[in-house]
Amino acid sequence: MNPPQHAEWKHIEENEFARYKINLASGNITRSTFDNKLNSVFANMFDFPMINEQHRGKEYCFVYGVSMVDYTRTAIVKKDVCGTTSDKVWYKENHYMSEIWFFPSPKATTEDDGVLMTIAFDGEAQRSYLMLLDAVSLETIAISYLPQNVPWSAHGMHFPEAQF
DSSP, X not given: XXXXXXXXXXXXXXXXXXXXXXXXXXXXXXXXXXXXXXXXXXXXXXXXXXXXXXXXXXXXOEEEEEEEETTTEEEEEEEETTTSTTOEEEEOTTXXXXXXXXXXXXXXXXXXXXXXXXXXXXXXXXXXXXXXXXXXTOOEEEEEEOSSOOXXXXXXXXXXXXXX
16 A cells, blocks of 8 residues: 555646535525645545534534545645635655544534544554544644554444443
């Protein structure tokens, strides 16, 4: 699972993360994209968007997702849809991320106060691990290598009611 020396990445605007607005009166649909102030190949090209679920149906500023470039490089993205000043990217060569989950801090004071969780694969060590990231800074909180490898999956499942 080692990436090639040079990724064959080409910017395609239609593939960028975008916001769609529907005018209910006229039926018109407008599409707008976001600035890429990080000038990162990952910043506006991500999938599996996740928000703080406490903000579902309300205005929100932060979207998290997984960016894949040629399926050989993956990164975690934090996108500030209110202004791009808080955009962040977590990337490590030869590490492959799966879908992420956002868990708000119990006493959160801001929308992005929480933890991101993902299962990843370390291509160098050939091992899977559970990773927790600070949702504000995208700094690593903890990594725990798993006793067995978990096949890469685009979608994960979280069951908060489960008791193991």
